[in-house]
Amino acid sequence: MxxxxxxxxxxxxxxxxxxxxxxxxxxxxxxxxxxxxxxxxxxxxxxxxxxxxxxxxxxxxxxxxxxxxxxxxxxxxxxxxxxxxxxxxxxxxxxxxxxxxxxxxxxxxxxxxxxxxxxxxxxxxxxxxxxxxxxxxxxxRPADVSRLDDERRGNDWTAQPTDRTPSDVDSDAMLRVRNLLRGTPDATRRRLAEATDVDILHALRVVTETGHLTRAGETLLCQNAKSANDEILVYQYRPTPGGEATAVRRWGTPLVLAFAEAIETISARNGITPVNTAGGQQLQVEDYPSVAVREALANALIHGDYREKRPVQVEHSPEVLTVASPGPLVSGITPRNILTSGSRARFPSLATALRTLGLAEGLGQGVDRMFREMVRSGRSVPEVKEEETQGLGTRVTFRGGPPNARITRFIADLPDTERDDTDTLLIVRMLCEQRTVTASQAADVIQRDIEATEAVLRRLSSGEAELLEPTAGTALRKKPTYRLRGGALASLGPAVKYHRRATTDVNKKVVDHVREYGTINNATVQRVFDVDVYQARDILRDFVGREILVRVSEQQRGVAVKYGPGPSFPEKRTRRRVRD
Structure with a gap:
């Protein structure tokens, strides 16, 4: 909006x-x-x-x-x-x-x-x-004016020549380049892995007509690149966000090696939580999804302004992981449009080389992927901020901690098209926090205009997933108010903050049902309270633990196990007749 x-x-x-x-x-x-x-x-x-x-x-x-x-x-x-x-x-x-x-x-x-x-x-x-x-x-500042002028005129600082030649390329960096090319899905690029060093450099477009490396080539493949800071990347691990760093790593160029080693360093300290889905599949949920972290680090190294002579900084703890890069977001991109603005490189030459190697996203989906993977893992979306710290900078923050397993299970069971749709996942996350949503509210979150947002909401209310439904009072409006359908509410359960029932209400309904029908089972609890099998199981366990109910069927497992009155089952109160 x-x-x-x-x-x-x-x-x-x-x-x-x-x-x-x-x-x-x-x-x-x-x-x-x-x-x-x-x-x-x-x-x-x-x-x-x-x-x-x-x-x-x-x-x-x-x-x-x-x-x-x-x-x-x-x-x-x-x-x-x-x-x-x-x-x-x-x-x-x-x-x-x-x-x-x-x-x-x-x-x-x-x-x-x-x-x-x-x-x-x-x-x-x-x-x-x-x-x-x-x-x-x-x-x-003069540096800010120069950067903005380059971006708006299309001048690429990394395309400028240096005094380095192909003979200055680090051998380990070239070996890494060949391995990356072999791992790409494109057959042409895989064949390129067997070409000569010079042919690979020309394919990456990091060599000038005079045979000198560009600043992009020097930063990417040479040690001690003059085009970049002595340290291009610094990593710190802290057991708590405010504690002392117990592990510190610092990397200079070549960038291609620094990136790979930093990803390995982060992965080594990235915990995993197993989550079982309703279909029996076990998901390995990382503290910080490796795909999201990889995209954040790649964006920082591609779009960070090397002219600032400041490193990209990664601070890692079990609760928070931040990736901070020098320089603001590329002109035209803000935290409010970053999901939908498309790919726009500050340094096209460097971005093209990394794209060829498969280290950068070419279709503007990198940030999209960060948001999607964080929601899939049952966590909050990344926070993207521009800030002034020793000059302009950009910071991406991921929140860790235990995953919300309900959200993870729910998303894993969605149809493929919706499970991979960032708009869908962000709207689901919204409706875990608030009871209803309108197009005007969701527009700011998914970063689309109101008409496009309304189209997304309508699709989710009538498409294959059938996640949403218009509220009764707004169903006939051009832009209704939407809420989660009963099935989605049941599957999400405690993940939905407002989906809570008073203990007295649960007690009354269960006791009344058993008084009327004699028994109750898991399937009945699911229908009565609009919950899934796991929530129904927990409700019944609570009643058995308080001896209000006891198992009365020979069957011991499954949703059909029957429960009847236990020793503490409340007696029915009778009203005294008042005589005239």
């Missing part, structure tokens, strides 16, 4: 006094008021427009105060839309084209200024270069 499409709702929140404008501002929305003069107003808006253009674009709303709530926050504006558009164009370098329009809210005249994501790096005529960072406009 964008700030533009959601603007009427946001303005209504301010008008009703529910929220202040400042609390609604974010990466792509800012509220402004007129200054003392037209000149000052235009300068202020030009600076804000530059800030948005150097990030991912955004919306300026003129005529609403930052602080305060209610109708008093709407002070309106008398500025002319065409004049503001012209002045922003004149006050920015290169000239920035914006879309300025009038907007009426409860009789108040406002202006909306839609700022596109820039194709260049923008500044004001006074030389101010800023970039939107959450709800602030922060000055850009």
């Amino acid at each position: 964008t700030a533009t499409t959601d603007l009427p709702r946001l303005l209504q929140l301010i008008w009703k006094g529910t929220r202040s404008a400042s609390s609604l501002e974010g990466q792509m929305l800012d509220f402004k008021t007129e200054k003392g003069s037209t000149k000052e107003t235009a300068q202020d808006l030009a600076e804000a427009a530059v800030c948005f253009a150097n990030a991912n674009g955004g919306l300026l709303v003129v005529g609403v105060t930052d602080n305060g709530t209610g109708p008093g926050s709407f002070v309106g504006t008398t500025s002319n839309a065409d004049d503001i558009r012209t002045r922003i164009h004149a006050l920015t370098e290169p000239p920035l084209v914006t879309d300025v329009a009038e907007h009426r809210h409860e009789g108040q005249r406002l202006l909306t200024i839609r700022v596109p994501q820039g194709l260049d790096v923008y500044a004001t005529k006074k030389g101010l270069v800023t970039r939107r960072w959450n709800d602030q406009c922060l000055p850009m």
Whole structure:
């Protein structure tokens, strides 16, 4: 959901006094008021427009105060839309084209200024270069300006030549390259593994016409690459997140060896929890799914900015694993669109080489895979953040701890198409936390627009999986409210936070059933409480443990075992007749 499409709702929140404008501002929305003069107003808006253009674009709303709530926050504006558009164009370098329009809210005249994501790096005529960072406009360092300029112009720093030649390639790194090529699914690349070193380097596109290695080739395959920091990767293991590191590894180039050894080091300390499915299959659930960790580390090494001369850092404990890389996300990608923005390399030359080796995802599915594998393992989704720590950086955080086995079993039993669908798994995870979901709520989570999200919800309510159903009161609406179907609720059981029953309610229903029919079994408990076989078993065990029920059938195992009144079965109370 964008700030533009959601603007009427946001303005209504301010008008009703529910929220202040400042609390609604974010990466792509800012509220402004007129200054003392037209000149000052235009300068202020030009600076804000530059800030948005150097990030991912955004919306300026003129005529609403930052602080305060209610109708008093709407002070309106008398500025002319065409004049503001012209002045922003004149006050920015290169000239920035914006879309300025009038907007009426409860009789108040406002202006909306839609700022596109820039194709260049923008500044004001006074030389101010800023970039939107959450709800602030922060000055850009020269290194930030250079990086953004390269990305927007398509300049690839790693494609530049070095003074290294193919003879400088590390022999162990080339051996690793050949092994990687042999393991790829593509027959052409497998045959390439038997080619000469020079032919392989040309196939990886890391050699220039003059026979020199590019920065990508040097970083990937040579020791002591000048193009990268002395340490490109640092790993620390801590028994607890705040404890002392008990294992530390540091790697320099070649990158291809550092990556492989780091994955092995993480795997050696990655615990496994066995989980049995209803079909009898045993799943080996890792503390941190190796596929997810591999993708996070590959992304950090491919997209991290080597010009920062800082290493990728991995911090590992049983509870938390983080992968931090130097530099922000690639221009145009944010934590809010990272699932659906597609693959966009900061350094195309380096990314192409790693893709050829099978170490990088070529279709923009790497981040998708991280989210999907974490949900499959019964854990929360990864957290992706941009932060300022000794310069801009990107951090991916995985939460460990015991897996939620119910979610793991449930997903393992889904049809293949849904089990491999990230949208499906994220919506299931949402509905383990909240009772219902709408397209507008789910849109932010699966990072799609509302119409596409509604299509996903409808598919899950009518497709092969039949996971969802519209609530009774909204079924006829164009965009209903959805909830999990009874079967899904039963399978997920305690994984669904709101799926709890009061002990008194369970006692009453079980006792009433036994009084009426004499016995009860597992299958009956499943039907009465809408639970699966395991939850029904636990309910019956509790009653047997309290001697409210005892086994009364000769059969000792299975859902058909019958239970009847035990020594502590409550006697039926009779009402005393009141005489007149």
